[in-house]
Amino acid sequence: MHVPPIIHPYFFELCNIDLCLSKSKRIKLLGAVKPLGNGDPHKAVSSKIVWHLNWLGNVDDNVNTLYIKEIVNLVWENEKACHENPNAKHEIADEDYDHAIITECMKTYFRNIHKQASEQCSHRQAVTKSRRQAASAYETQSGNKGAVVMIDTDFASNILSYDSEEDLSADTLSRWERAKLVKLVFYVEGSKWCSVDYVAFLCWLSLCNMQKNKEHNEPDMDAADDTARPPATKRRRTNNTQKHCKKVFDLALAKMNDNKPKSHKKNVPFKSMVSAVWACDHTDDKFLDGTEWLTGFYEKTAQGALIKEDEEYLQELQRWHEKEMDGEMDADEMAV
Structure with a gap:
């Protein structure tokens, strides 16, 4: 399954990153997101929930798992609404409309950002x-x-x-x-x-x-x-x-x-x-x-x-x- 375009905006939106920025700038800001000191997955900023995951951590870490699960649910509900609307265009092929498949797709995208964040960290080290x-x-x-x-x-x-x-x-x-x-x-x-x-x-x-x-x-x-x-x-x-x-x-x-x-x-x-x-x-x-x-x-x-x-x-x-x-x-x- 290829990463559908619908996935990308959610990764940025949940971390409160402006989608109007260039792709390169958004990726850099996403990779710069740091986990909260108290271990919470997110915090409220002006009545908005902003996620703070750990890009340098494992994809299956607690906070990262919750973050991926949240995006999977958003993607699932969006696709469900598209299926219920005969005039809407489907974002995901029927054979890929599966929680396990979508979750693995999220993890693949996470690992790509993890790689870039790790490279940035290695330069600083x-x-x-x-x-x-x-x-x-x-x-x-x-x-x-x-x-x-x-x-x-x-x-x-x-x-x-x-x-x-x-x-x-x-x-x-x-x-x-x-x-x-x-x-x-x-x-x-x-x-x-x-x-x-x-x-x-x-x-x-x-x-x-x-x-x-x-x-x-x-x-x-x-x-x-x-x-x-x-x-x-x-x-x-x-x-x-x-x-x-x-x-x-x-x-x-x-x-x-x-x-x-x-x-x-x-x-x-x-x-x-x-x-x-x-x-x-x-x-x-x-x-x-x-x-x-x-x-x-x-x-x-x-x-x-x-x-x-x-x-x-x-x-x-x-x-x-x-x-x-x-x-x-x-x-x-x-x-x-």
Whole structure:
């Protein structure tokens, strides 16, 4: 049995994903759906039930089983109504109008999304592994503790792919063109909760990887630089020719996700990793003390000590956070 077109909309609708978006965008949003921390299969959002399944889990996991069962019931009832209406066109062939067949069809579609979600996760894991190794070298040489602990796959930015230029919005296409990258490279979706200092630290760790690869004449994989040195203690002009270039490009800041920092390892971010605006808006969330050395990391990093594209993005990010903070302060003053 081929997957009938009627199935696709239900997968998106139940997860509250706009069907007007491009197919590629819908698939990416669907693959980014995360399970709820309390284990519930769904939650009410503005009187609408929104499902939160686990794409990285097994198709037969409890929540995923309930999700598939819900879609099977919707498909079954829709087809039943078509059979009862002589003027309606059937979506499913009579020989396939069977609960078991439809269920297996749902599972096949689930496994396709699971594969894509797993690939996205594997990219983040590879980046995290190299950063963690570089952070270990940094921690040893600088004496700044906590660097390794803060490197968590679930805290990393989303690394996404696209099928064609048509999948990119005008502003995203413009950012890709400015980056002067080849077609179909990955793009990165940042997180609003990350402080500029934390993002700058991650960028610096990635540069350590590139430096080692070049020294050892290795391909540009995210391996660590065992000889990584801490960045300069204050910003200054340097004669850096910026030989290292990123092979991904960053989405516009307005497209950063607003997901909470949630680690399956139960790791909790340090306060220094979290932006001031996010902390103000999430006063009930708990963040750890420590890693005070990270505060001001970006300002202390010498100009030219980061990849040119990262430096430009961090400048943009810093301005964005400053504007967000100004808006927060204005709102407080108005409230008073």
